[in-house]
Amino acid sequence: MSQKKTAKKTTTTQKSGSIKKKVAKKMSKVIEKKLVGKKLPTREMISLQSVRGMRDILPGEQSYWQQARKVLELEAEEYGFGRIDVPVIEFENLYRQPIGPDSEMVEKEFYTFKTRGRDDVVLRPDFTPAVARAYLQHGMNMFTQPIKLFSTGSSYRYDRPAEGRYREFQQANYDIFGEHDPVLDAQVIQIAYRVLQKLGINDIQFQVNSIGTRESREQYNDLLKSYFLSKKSKLPSKYRDIIETDPMRIFDATDDKTMQVCAGAPQAIDHLDKESREHFKNLLEYLDELDLPYMINPLLTRGMEYYTQTIFEIYATDEKGMKHALGGGGRYDDLIESFGGEPTPAIGFGFGIDRLVLEMKRLKTKSYQPPRARVYLAQLGDLAKKKSLRIFSDIENAGILVAESFGRGNLKEQMEQAQKMGVEVTLIVGQKEALDGTVIVKNMHTGTQETVAREKVIDAVKNAMKQSVVVKKVRHKQKK
Numbered sequence: 001m002s003q004k005k006t007a008k009k010t011t012t013t014q015k016s017g018s019i020k021k022k023v024a025k026k027m028s029k030v031i032e033k034k035l036v037g038k039k040l041p042t043r044e045m046i047s048l049q050s051v052r053g054m055r056d057i058l059p060g061e062q063s064y065w066q067q068a069r070k071v072l073e074l075e076a077e078e079y080g081f082g083r084i085d086v087p088v089i090e091f092e093n094l095y096r097q098p099i100g101p102d103s104e105m106v107e108k109e110f111y112t113f114k115t116r117g118r119d120d121v122v123l124r125p126d127f128t129p130a131v132a133r134a135y136l137q138h139g140m141n142m143f144t145q146p147i148k149l150f151s152t153g154s155s156y157r158y159d160r161p162a163e164g165r166y167r168e169f170q171q172a173n174y175d176i177f178g179e180h181d182p183v184l185d186a187q188v189i190q191i192a193y194r195v196l197q198k199l200g201i202n203d204i205q206f207q208v209n210s211i212g213t214r215e216s217r218e219q220y221n222d223l224l225k226s227y228f229l230s231k232k233s234k235l236p237s238k239y240r241d242i243i244e245t246d247p248m249r250i251f252d253a254t255d256d257k258t259m260q261v262c263a264g265a266p267q268a269i270d271h272l273d274k275e276s277r278e279h280f281k282n283l284l285e286y287l288d289e290l291d292l293p294y295m296i297n298p299l300l301t302r303g304m305e306y307y308t309q310t311i312f313e314i315y316a317t318d319e320k321g322m323k324h325a326l327g328g329g330g331r332y333d334d335l336i337e338s339f340g341g342e343p344t345p346a347i348g349f350g351f352g353i354d355r356l357v358l359e360m361k362r363l364k365t366k367s368y369q370p371p372r373a374r375v376y377l378a379q380l381g382d383l384a385k386k387k388s389l390r391i392f393s394d395i396e397n398a399g400i401l402v403a404e405s406f407g408r409g410n411l412k413e414q415m416e417q418a419q420k421m422g423v424e425v426t427l428i429v430g431q432k433e434a435l436d437g438t439v440i441v442k443n444m445h446t447g448t449q450e451t452v453a454r455e456k457v458i459d460a461v462k463n464a465m466k467q468s469v470v471v472k473k474v475r476h477k478q479k480k
């Protein structure tokens, strides 16, 4: 390229650069002009309230939750239940039919929505259909039966929120597939009793009923329809509306007028087929054998259509005389077949963990006590904090539970915290120790302290812990 051309090009580039600058300057003036007098967009107001019926479970409540979960899980393990986790979202039709397409739960309580892929889905309102789906999907019907599954997590129902009734709540379920023997009905009931006993919830009412096989239940439903139709004028309109679709739900009424009508209604137990009668009789014998108290409630029904034969519910009564269902369940011998599987009997029940916790709190039962730290690590200054991180993990790796408060700068406050926690040993790393590579090991029971090299700290802690156990024993004896 000739020098002339290069020079020309440079001037053109310079020119276009200055034009760009001019245009940019002009544009920014236009934008500035446009913005004058206009407010910048403000942030959308955010409500700091959780969604109605949904709640936070704060640290102060967690000890009860931990205790409940520990007992529920332990019981599942002891009885040979394998844990299964199912998704929170399922296809809506997995639930619609089994629960009852005309039921109030399907019509009013389902959280349904369409996904971006245009699938109709539901937030699981309970676990049973999902666990039954998983049983079939993963070929568990091919394994040696019975299959025992434990599931726990949140369920969602658009219910009217009240104390103990939430739109998101936690359940724990024990389900057994592939066995029809009433001994298993008795076994799941025994599990329910054991959980409650271990949680310190002893004052309960256990109600049981049999609604027979699907065929006998259909016949019974027809009888109920005719009965309620004959009493239609005595029923409030909300019950009149469900006579044809869901007559059994009228038994859930709590108003005197409806309850009087229900008292004269035909009872499922009087209309059982021979096999269901025998099954129920055997179950009651097993419960007697196990010394598990029960009350037969011939008007007991369950909200879901999938149940057959045995159904039960466990209630607690609060100081106002209000009854709360802590758990409930029953047989659902037709569910797997209705999903296209081979006929497979099944029995199970679910606890509402929120309600167990409420009851534990009401009764002031023992809550979970997390293991207590035996050592406290106090530090002063930035360098000491840095060194303490390593010391902390070394002690933890040695299997010793250690507490710290890296956020606190004040040594006095940290020592007070250690005292409050009742630890046996406090380790102190100040500026000097951080520079020297040492740690002060203070025995909190004798009050003595020594400075040790950082590598020796685990041995020193173990020694101090041994000494403090001896001191504790001596003091205990002296007190006696």
Ligand code: HAM
Residues within 6 Å of the ligand: 125, 126, 127, 128, 157, 159, 164, 165, 166, 167, 168, 169, 170, 171, 173, 174, 175, 303, 325, 326, 327, 328, 329, 330, 347, 348, 349, 350, 351, 352, 353, 354, 355
């Ligand atoms: P469920 O009786 O609908 O049964 O629920 C079981 C327990 O969940 C109830 O007894 C109650 O403690 C708790 N619960 C229900 N609704 C709420 C709510 N809105 N707020 C707080 N807690 C609630 C079932 O769900 C069956 N799937 C149980 C089952 C398992 N049957 C066979 N296997």
